[in-house]
Amino acid sequence: MIATLGVVRDDWNDVIGRMATDCLKLELGTYPKPGLVSHVDNGAHADMDAAILVRSADTLAPFFVELAAAGAAGAAMPRLQAIGIAAEREMLAATGGVNTHRGAIFGMGLLAAAAGFRAGYGAPGSLGEIVAQRWGAAIGAMAPAERSNGRLAAQTHGIGGARAEAAAGFPSVYRVALPALDEGGTLAGDAEPARVQACMALIAAVDDTNLFHRGGADGARAARIAATGFIERGGVGQRDWRRQAIAIHRDFVERNLSPGGCADLLAMALFVRMVGP
Template sequence: MIENYLQAALKALIYEVSVFPKPGLVDPLDNSTHPDMTVFTFIDSSFSLEKYFLEVSKTAAQFRGKDLRDLFYQIRPLGIQAEKDMYAATKGVNTHKGAIFSLGIVLAASVYSKSLKTENILTVVKKMMKGIVTRDLENKKNFQTAGEIQFEKYRLTGIRGQAEAGFPIVSCFALPFFNKRKGSLNDRLLDTLLLIARHNPDSNLIKRAGNPDVIEKVNSQIDEYFDLGGSQSQAGRKQLEKINNYFNRFNLSLGGAADMLILTIYFALIEKNI
């Protein structure tokens, strides 16, 4: 079963970068607002994380503690090393830092739970991440990362809040939507990405824009995209071009939404909905 988890984790990274055309993200057509990256950068990065996934799996399989928060703190140093391996593979480019955090947690929860059901795995995630917002953000004095600064300024809990809540954007919105969506795999994943972006106050987007006001502007464009039929209609495709042009014009990115798409793909793979 562990092999299934490992394959799903690696596939999720490769599938995500393969989806096109993604506004504000790297895909096979272009690198959008990321001039220092290409699809090949993401492939190199993905394979550099194989060792990390294996070590996380072994740690989770051997964990015998009663407090699952201890499991998170056992895999956290592995994530720090994985970031170094990623940077070595990409020559200093941050391709998967967010995914190292979120997918590492989900992978550990999967192995520990020995389940192929999303609900069971996310129950373990909640136990692993209980109190992370308080420990990492509310008790912190020196705010440095984009997520930390946005918590200080806007009280946005970012990826830590999502993890502590069991990634509700994935379980409540993205995965049910993807499972019901019709069309090619690429189009289903593309529309799922836009749905995630609609419900996710993306820290990457806010960082690039300089304030959270950008969320409302992007959401209105995404609403129009779905009102026009999404990827299933010509009008929806034209709206997607407008969204992409908007992102390119203002140098915006949906990196946080991409991380949530990776988790969605992971769960769809282990539940055999892909």
């Protein structure tokens, strides 16, 4: 699929864009994920459901294609930002102003661009390494988003947030989510439980600004304790793992906790698994 002189066939960019969208839908189609929207229920969200998330994912598909093409053309960060801003505008129009996938536009968009760049130039390294090497400095220098709940939570609680994760090459994807997917597949022998295992592992390991925004430090700590306990008891290898995971999910809903950043990282890990590291 790789052409010479940094040019990638349009059909490969289309494949990258479709895989990015498919992975957003795979994340949605995973249950139980503590506090998160799924095909079963709305989790801790009163403003969105599975249908609106599918509509949002479909709306973003052409923008992921465009980001892959931009990466294949060697685009710098300002070009990627412009595409991301346009994607967010269309997402909000499609959802009636609901922020369904802002974090995924940023993180998945960078990985799509990296996939395009790697295919176009035969670049070595993982997608995360390409993001860090090509755009990491620019990500770190980006002006803070105005009125961002994630930015405010990161500042208040002294945590890194999505930009720090991206600038470092998505270590939570590679060091947490992907190993947990493998472990979950071994324990349960099925794809959906493996995704639950990865989601729980991410909640246990990541300082998710969404959790800090919704529940403060106490809520984030409670979320981490619950997910860590699930993993330490054997995760999806337990006979009653689903019952335990549903109980954690319901507790998150009662506490109004939703680890949206971990959901984005899960979708990104699925994308990396599909495209290749």
